[in-house]
Amino acid sequence: MKRHSLSRRLISSVLLIELIFAVAVIALAAAYERHAQLRSFDIMLEGRADSLLGAVQDAEDPADNVMLDRTGLQLPAEDVYEVRDSGGRLLGGSANWQGPDPGETDSTGDHIYWTRINGRHYRVLTLHGLRVVDPDDKGGGKPRHVLVVYGAPTAQVWHQIRNAIVFFSLSNFVLLLVTGVLMAWLLHRGLAPMRELATEAERISIHRWSFQPPDSAVETRELAPLASALSAAMQRLETSFSQQRRFVSDAAHELKTAVAVVKSSLQLLAMRQRTTEEYAAGIEVSLVDCERMEEIVARMLTLARAEHLTTGQQSAGPSDLAAAAASIAQQFDSMAELRWVTLKFTADGPALVPLSGEECALLCSNLLLNALQHSPPRTEVKMSVQTELNSVELRIEDHGDGVDPALLPHVFERFSRGDPSRSRNTGGTGLGLAICKAIVDKAGGAIVLESVPGHGAAAIVRLPVANSAAGTESIESSLQTTPSA
Amino acid sequence: MRVLVVEDEVRLADNLAAALREGPGFAVDCAEDGEVGEQLARQGCYDLIILDLMLPKVDGLTVLRHMRSRDNSTPVLILTAKDGTASTIELLNAGADDYLSKPFDLGELIARAKALIRRGKGASHPVFAIADIEVNTLEQTVRRAGRVIDLSPTEYRILEYMVHRPRVIVSKRELLEHLYDYNWEHHSNVIEAHISNLRKKLMADSDQQPVETLRGRGYRLVADLEGAG
Known part of the structure; x- marks a missing residue:
């Protein structure tokens, strides 16, 4: 992709506009200059023709003729002229001219015309003048009509106009040059905050997420939205990245410990020669350790999938949470019986929630397993699904030891130390509740764990009814309060 | 020799105890969380303490710091599932004598345990x-x-x-x-x-x-x- 420079575009646009104006100004100036020059040229022509008119004298002959007295006349050598009397008789003319073109002198009025004489451009004036010859003291004198034709070469005029055009062109060119340089410098200065912003943004890397937009960018009205958007995006990315990193680190810890168990079991077995029974027992123990590891891996994958779906767009389902809960309750019945725990399930009808059937089952089984694992013999575990106006509540209660209030805020964290099943070694992975939270979050619901230490705990999940976006917010706010012991 | 194993993963603690009893013939006690571990360590009858870092209630590093602040100079071997230079330096500075990353080799653990006990008693040769x-x-x-x-x-x-x-x-x-x-x-x-x-x-x-x-x-x-x- 071709890259283009904003500054260059701006500068060339401005220069182009300036150039168009300059051409217009030069054209106008040239037109005005031509007009002014020709006007003064014409005045000069008239002046010279008048002086010729003044040179017409009485010829002092019997025929009472007039003549052209050229003494005292100072006319440029290249000028051409001709003077005739009313009768058309030539009184005099310049030697370098054959006379005006026929037709130009026919009209009675004065006029000016262009012509070429000896290969040069001339402007010629025809003047019908009235000359009073010999005015004496008596106030007499004879008026004589004389035709004066006077021409002068226009080369000088054109030279003047050309000079004016060259002057305007040069000064405009210099102006363009100065504008370009000045604009480049000003833009460079003006865009400094943008460059600073880019420099700061360049420093972002996997190891350094913090983005501190430079003050110059924040204080620039055009850049402030970009700077704050970048910094907010970076913050979100950093949070998500550190979450991922923590998950990987936690997962590595769990897996390393699980591997350590398997490895140490086998090494212990290999430490010395043992009986067949000892070997058989050792292998059995190792297999149990392997199953535990498998379980951790499977749950980690489930959690990763659930969390990945959280960021997905469309919600799955709808499916019936009550049906899923009933089926899970049935599945866990024998396990509850083995532990001498009574399992009670109630539902007030179908409850459609925006989750897939698999997710509903996962949610119910994780919560129920958790409750069963913490239930001492001869107690009761209650699971219920209730439909309200626009939400569904899943409630699972046990009568175990409850959760340490200090650990309550952390129970939904991955590999939570608050999950007592881990230290009791009941097979928990510390991921069950984290998976539940990811599923509930995905559906836009809320999950809390209420606990009275020594008397039991209750997991309460509130989900919006499928296809009713309303009420999601109220669910989240209504479950914000966690009753203490 | 008597060794205290503080490890919340019961299966691992069992294996460690069995290996230390069978191999070098040590007497072994186990603690499942940092609190119990600290109480046992306070009795001062151990020649070596094997301490996991991530423990319920009180974490391993805190247990170690408390021990050292009470002038308990029993050798401590740390078990950790986290490896990284920063945490290694932190551990050694907090008074750990040695550390092993999980998953470790039982033979190596026993050899290190013996060496730590030896050095704890001022000897260097086995x-x-x-x-x-x-x-x-x-x-x-x-x-x-x-x-x-x-x-x-x-x-x-x-x-x-x-x-x-x-x-x-x-x-x-x-x-x-x-x-x-x-x-x-x-x-x-x-x-x-x-x-x-x-x-x-x-x-x-x-x-x-x-x-x-x-x-x-x-x-x-x-x-x-x-x-x-």
Whole structure:
């Protein structure tokens, strides 16, 4: 992709506009200059023709003729002229001219015309003048009509106009040059905050997420939205990245410990020669350790999938949470019986929630397993699904030891130390509740764990009814309060 | 020798305890969380503490710091599933003597445990020679003047403990504390019987008794026997 420079575009646009104006100004100036020059040229022509008119004298002959007295006349050598009397008789003319073109002198009025004489451009004036010859003291004198034709070469005029055009062109060119340089410098200065912003943004890397937009960018009205958007995006990315990193680190810890168990079991077995029974027992123990590891891996994958779906767009389902809960309750019945725990399930009808059937089952089984694992013999575990106006509540209660209030805020964290099943070694992975939270979050619901230490705990999940976006917010706010012991 | 294993993963703790009992014949106690671990460590009867870092209630690093702040100088071997230079430096600076990353090799763990116990008692070589008695803690064999002496596991453990503390009076109580874990019913006359057997076996071919009995105070390994060598 071709890259283009904003500054260059701006500068060339401005220069182009300036150039168009300059051409217009030069054209106008040239037109005005031509007009002014020709006007003064014409005045000069008239002046010279008048002086010729003044040179017409009485010829002092019997025929009472007039003549052209050229003494005292100072006319440029290249000028051409001709003077005739009313009768058309030539009184005099310049030697370098054959006379005006026929037709130009026919009209009675004065006029000016262009012509070429000896290969040069001339402007010629025809003047019908009235000359009073010999005015004496008596106030007499004879008026004589004389035709004066006077021409002068226009080369000088054109030279003047050309000079004016060259002057305007040069000064405009210099102006363009100065504008370009000045604009480049000003833009460079003006865009400094943008460059600073880019420099700061360049420093972002996997190891350094913090983005501190430079003050110059924040204080620039055009850049402030970009700077704050970048910094907010970076913050979100950093949070998500550190979450991922923590998950990987936690997962590595769990897996390393699980591997350590398997490895140490086998090494212990290999430490010395043992009986067949000892070997058989050792292998059995190792297999149990392997199953535990498998379980951790499977749950980690489930959690990763659930969390990945959280960021997905469309919600799955709808499916019936009550049906899923009933089926899970049935599945866990024998396990509850083995532990001498009574399992009670109630539902007030179908409850459609925006989750897939698999997710509903996962949610119910994780919560129920958790409750069963913490239930001492001869107690009761209650699971219920209730439909309200626009939400569904899943409630699972046990009568175990409850959760340490200090650990309550952390129970939904991955590999939570608050999950007592881990230290009791009941097979928990510390991921069950984290998976539940990811599923509930995905559906836009809320999950809390209420606990009275020594008397039991209750997991309460509130989900919006499928296809009713309303009420999601109220669910989240209504479950914000966690009753203490 | 008596070792405390503080590890919340019960299966791992069981395996460690079994390996330490079977291999070098240590007495082993286990604690499942940092709180219990700290209480046990406070009794001061351990020759080595194997400590996991991520523990319920009180984490391993805090347990270690508390121990060191109370001048408990028992060697500590840290088990960690996190590796990284920063945490290694933090551990060693907090007073850890050694550390192993999970998953570790049991053989390496036992070798390190032995080395830490040795160094904790001021010795650096795994073969001890006191006068004409040679105790090889790697092979767990005892020779006197080049001849192999066959000892029972408990007799060997008593002698091993004593060669780590030559010329020092070791009381019966100290022997009980360091040679038996909480799983054993122990009485001081058990020690007396074992000491008596040990003395007999050591005297089989010689006329000088290296294990001295100081009535009411305990026992002492005599380092400079007359005419020995």
